[in-house]
Amino acid sequence: MDWLFLDAAFTGGSRDECSAKAGGACWAVIGERLNLFTYGFYPAAERWRVNLSFVLLIFTLIPILFEKVPYRKYALHIAVAFPFVTAWLLVGGLGLTPVETDQFGGFMLTLVIGITGIGFSLPIGILLALGRQSRLRAIQIFSIGFIEFIRGVPLITLLFVASTMLNYFLPPGVTFDLLLRVLIMVTLFASAYMAEVIRGGLQAIPKGQFEAADSMGLHYWSAMRLIVLPQAMKISIPGIVNTFIGLYKDTTLVIIIGLLDPLGIGRASLADTRWTGLSTEVYLFVAIFFFISCFGMARYSQHLENKLETEHKR
Amino acid sequence: MGNTVVLHKGGGKNLILSLNSRRFVLLKKIAGMRATKFLAIIAVLFSFTVVAGAGTLEDVKARGKLNCIISSGLAGFASPDGKGGWQGFDVDFCRAVAAAVLGSGDKVNFVPSTNRTRFAQLNAGEGDILFRNTTETLSRDADLKLTFLPINYYDGQGFLVPRDLGVTSATQLAGASVCVQVGTTTELNLADYFRFNKMDYEHLNTGTNAESIIMYESKRCNVYTTDASALASTRAALKKPSDHVILPEIISKEPLGGAVRHGDDRWADIGKWVVNALIIAEEMGITQKNVKELAKKPGNNPSMNRFLGTEGSMGEMLGLDKDWAVNAVSAVGNYGEIFERHLGFNTPLALPRGLNASWKSGGLLYAAPIR
Numbered sequence: 001m002d003w004l005f006l007d008a009a010f011t012g013g014s015r016d017e018c019s020a021k022a023g024g025a026c027w028a029v030i031g032e033r034l035n036l037f038t039y040g041f042y043p044a045a046e047r048w049r050v051n052l053s054f055v056l057l058i059f060t061l062i063p064i065l066f067e068k069v070p071y072r073k074y075a076l077h078i079a080v081a082f083p084f085v086t087a088w089l090l091v092g093g094l095g096l097t098p099v100e101t102d103q104f105g106g107f108m109l110t111l112v113i114g115i116t117g118i119g120f121s122l123p124i125g126i127l128l129a130l131g132r133q134s135r136l137r138a139i140q141i142f143s144i145g146f147i148e149f150i151r152g153v154p155l156i157t158l159l160f161v162a163s164t165m166l167n168y169f170l171p172p173g174v175t176f177d178l179l180l181r182v183l184i185m186v187t188l189f190a191s192a193y194m195a196e197v198i199r200g201g202l203q204a205i206p207k208g209q210f211e212a213a214d215s216m217g218l219h220y221w222s223a224m225r226l227i228v229l230p231q232a233m234k235i236s237i238p239g240i241v242n243t244f245i246g247l248y249k250d251t252t253l254v255i256i257i258g259l260l261d262p263l264g265i266g267r268a269s270l271a272d273t274r275w276t277g278l279s280t281e282v283y284l285f286v287a288i289f290f291f292i293s294c295f296g297m298a299r300y301s302q303h304l305e306n307k308l309e310t311e312h313k314r
Numbered sequence: 315m316g317n318t319v320v321l322h323k324g325g326g327k328n329l330i331l332s333l334n335s336r337r338f339v340l341l342k343k344i345a346g347m348r349a350t351k352f353l354a355i356i357a358v359l360f361s362f363t364v365v366a367g368a369g370t371l372e373d374v375k376a377r378g379k380l381n382c383i384i385s386s387g388l389a390g391f392a393s394p395d396g397k398g399g400w401q402g403f404d405v406d407f408c409r410a411v412a413a414a415v416l417g418s419g420d421k422v423n424f425v426p427s428t429n430r431t432r433f434a435q436l437n438a439g440e441g442d443i444l445f446r447n448t449t450e451t452l453s454r455d456a457d458l459k460l461t462f463l464p465i466n467y468y469d470g471q472g473f474l475v476p477r478d479l480g481v482t483s484a485t486q487l488a489g490a491s492v493c494v495q496v497g498t499t500t501e502l503n504l505a506d507y508f509r510f511n512k513m514d515y516e517h518l519n520t521g522t523n524a525e526s527i528i529m530y531e532s533k534r535c536n537v538y539t540t541d542a543s544a545l546a547s548t549r550a551a552l553k554k555p556s557d558h559v560i561l562p563e564i565i566s567k568e569p570l571g572g573a574v575r576h577g578d579d580r581w582a583d584i585g586k587w588v589v590n591a592l593i594i595a596e597e598m599g600i601t602q603k604n605v606k607e608l609a610k611k612p613g614n615n616p617s618m619n620r621f622l623g624t625e626g627s628m629g630e631m632l633g634l635d636k637d638w639a640v641n642a643v644s645a646v647g648n649y650g651e652i653f654e655r656h657l658g659f660n661t662p663l664a665l666p667r668g669l670n671a672s673w674k675s676g677g678l679l680y681a682a683p684i685r
Contacts, residue, residue: 015551032396041398102423164431164438178440255386258426258435260394264386268394268426270524271387272401273662276551279528 014274029275030285037265037285040105046097049089050108056086057115065300067307083119101179105260107289112179113261114248114293117186121247122240124187125194130224132199143195150192156253158185163257182254190247197243201236202228234308241301245294262286370442370574370581371633374415379423382408383441386426388523389547390657390665391447400424403656404445407466407572407589410642411443414588414634419645428521429497433458437575443585445572447541449499454573463572463585464593466649468669468678469541470564471503474549477557479536484563488513493526493535495519500540503566527551541568547663584632590681591639594621595648597672597681602647609640621684628684639684649679 007024009017010031018026030037039047060082063075090112092098104112131143150158162181170176205228213223233240255264266282269275374380384392384404392402409419425441436444437459447469448454450462473492475481484507494501496519508515518535520526527548530538538548542564549555572589574582595601598618600608605622612624619625623636630636646652650672657665671677 033394036394036396036398039398041394044398100423102425160431160434164434164440167438167440256428256431258383258386258428258431258440260386260426264426265394267522267524268387271385271389271393272395273389273393273547273550276389276524276547276662277527277553279524 015276015278025281026278027281029269029278029281033265033269036269037106037262039108040260040265041103042105042108043097043099043103046092046099049092049096049099053086053089054111056082056089057111083116101177102259104179106262106265109254109259110248110251110261113183113186113251113254116183117190117247117251118244120187121190121194121243124191125198126229128191128195129198129202132195133202147192147195150189151196155186155189155250156256158189159253159257161185178257179259182257182259186247186251189250190243193243193246194240197236197239198232200239201232201234204235205231237301237305237308241297245297248294248297249290262289370578371415371584374442378416379421380408380412380415380443381423381425381441382411383425383427383432383435383444383446384408385446386428386522388447388544389551390543390661390663392424392426401656403467403652404447404572406646406652406656407445407592408443410592410646411585411588413641413645414591414638415584417635417641419641429495433460436460436573439575442581443572443574447543447570448573449568450571450573451499459576460573461576461579461582463574463582464589464681465569465571465678466589466592467543467570469543469568469570471500471539471566471568472542472545472564473561474530474538474545474558475536475561477559481561484561484565485511485513487515487537489515490537491516491518491535492537492539493518493520493529494539495523495526496521498540499566499568504539507565523548541570543657543663543665546665550662550664580633584634587632587684588638588642591621591642591684592646592649592652593672593679593681594684595639595643596650596679597674600643600648602644602651605640605643609637617683617685626685 003024005024007022008027009019009022009024010027012018012021012026012028013032015026015029018028035044035047039050042050060075060079063069063072064079069075088094089096090099090104091101128143128147131139132147134140134143159182162185163178166176166181209227209231210223213227218226252261252263254261255267260268263286266286270277270279270282384400384402387393388402388404390402391404392400395401405424408422408424412422413419425435427435427441427444427446432444432446432448433454435441444460445466447467449469450465454460455462473484473487475487481487487508492504492515494504494517501517501519504515504517516535518529520529523540523544526538526540529535530548531552538545540548542560545560549558549560552558572585574585595605598615598621600618600621608618609622609624612619612622616625620628621639623629623638623640627636629638632638635641647655650667653667653670654660657663658667667675667677669678671679673680
């Protein structure tokens with residue numbers, strides 16, 4: 001405690017200045033680099049776009065996550081536009097100054113990769129899980145092949161392929177944005193795991209439920225949407241959130257291909273001659289950020305489980 | 315690529331087998347045509363690769379930015395500052411090349427890389443040039459298909475040990491546990507050195523210098539080995555630097571330099587002569603401050619005039635503007651200025667020039683003349 005707060009130095013221009021002031025932690029390194037940790041190399045003049053995206057994110061998430069929100073129905077419709085608006089805000093073009101995606105970094109990069117991965121892997125995962133159980137042979141083979149292939153390869157390999165191998169296969173001049181490649185790979189990776197989690201949920205649904213849906217004359221999609229999936233998803237919640245949290249933490253692997261997430265920024269900052277040796281402070285700071293995000297997700301999952309609790313309570 | 319074609323053919327065969335014989339002939343035709351077309355497309359792509367791959371200079375000019383691969387964090391050589399930019403010795407060489415080619419030292423996209431990925435990133439075209447305190451070796455030159463630029467830093471591998479270990483020479487390190495960064499020449503030299511001296515050791519692999527410091531400080535290893543320049547910065551960063559000593563043995567030559575991909579000699583020439591120009595600028599006393607003034611009109615020193623572009627057509631021969639060297643020096647200063655800014659006595663690293671002094675003052679820096 002003393003080291004953390006009482007003896008800590010919060011201002012200063014270098015490690016030496018810190019240790020001249022106090023014997024504890026030197027938080028000045030975080031203070032000086034807060035912008036770097038937050039925005040990465042995003043141009044300072046355009047940072048309002050990141051802030052605005054973040055505010056939009058909160059306003060989109062509230063109606064999605066909580067039921068008792070006024071005008072929730074309309075808000076959900078508007079939420080569909082969120083990914084497009086944010087992508088436009090962050091990348092620019094159409095009236096905004098374009099920003100190269102290799103300028104992205106820090107917490108912002110984690111959020112972009114994490115939220116894109118989470119947002120897209122759930123629907124793709126559901127489709128893959130249904131596909132795996134499909135009676136159409138082609139779809140089934142495709143789903144199984146996809147899931148088993150992706151699960152059989154480490155994420156780091158996929159990222160490496162995305163960053164370097166892909167360029168050998170694309171004609172030069174056709175550059176495929178690095179961040180976009182990463183987003184696609186991370187999403188596909190998470191989808192494969194998601195599919196298996198949801199398949200677990202689907203298999204827990206008694207056969208009678210499928211037959212009941214059939215006997216009511218429901219079409220396949222209606223049966224899935226109205227009867228099977230709501231139950232399967234409820235069962236799968238812990239597994240789904242587990243995958244989300246895993247994915248969120250896996251975003252730190254992007255350092256291997258030269259994108260600097262908070263961990264990467266932290267490590268790189270330690271190489272600044274003014275700040276070398278402050279690894280405890282930097283790693284602690286990054287750990288707190290990840291803990292808050294991941295613990296938040298875990299708590300929400302518990303809240304959701306309690307809310308949807310209808311039976312089986314022991 | 316070969317695999318893709320085979321896969322495609324295989325797919326075609328399966329398709330044919332599953333169909334009845336009436337459609338067989340027609341489908342075979344289509345499948346056959348597709349395979350041919352596929353091959354043709356690939357051939358076009360390949361020829362494209364060869365054509366477009368020949369002109370890194372044109373690519374850079376068209377892009378308006380130089381993609382420069384640097385370290386994702388190495389004290390003195392490359393590290394982000396608090397304002398969202400990069401600083402360091404290697405970073406300044408990137409800026410110099412950008413200034414020579416594009417006229418401004420700010421027209422650089424920095425591509426951070428790790429020890430493991432740097433060459434893959436360069437060869438995949440993620441960067442146009444690599445300045446990442448990389449040791450020039452035969453296998454990297456020939457097998458990894460790199461073309462090295464002139465050496466910009468002469469380094470050598472040393473050992474850092476705690477003073478209370480009581481060791482005064484590297485030959486007493488038998489049985490030590492040694493921290494070493496993976497994917498570096500350091501790792502290989504370490505193995506060679508201990509084998510040659512018939513000593514056992516345990517090695518602990520680390521990913522970065524920062525990681526090694528943590529391992530060393532927490533006494534997971536009792537020796538840390540890396541290039542002497544990095545050892546100096548590591549020692550300076552320890553809690554009580556005076557409790558640690560750098561052993562006198564330097565066990566390897568580590569000539570560090572920039573690199574480009576094989577196969578684009580024109581681009582390699584540009585990288586080579588920018589590095590040479592920075593070294594020559596120091597020899598001639600051309601600095602960041604006086605370079606613009608000197609370049610205003612031709613002086614009475616012909617070799618300086620050629621450097622400044624006021625005489626001859628040196629820039630033109632490289633495919634650059636005549637004031638290429640002036641731009642490079644006015645962006646980052648001459649070699650000596652770069653060294654002092656990031657590694658010299660006014661920095662926490664406090665490295666002496668040593669081998670990296672100009673040949674005129676007893677060092678190894680000796681650049682071919684611009685003429």
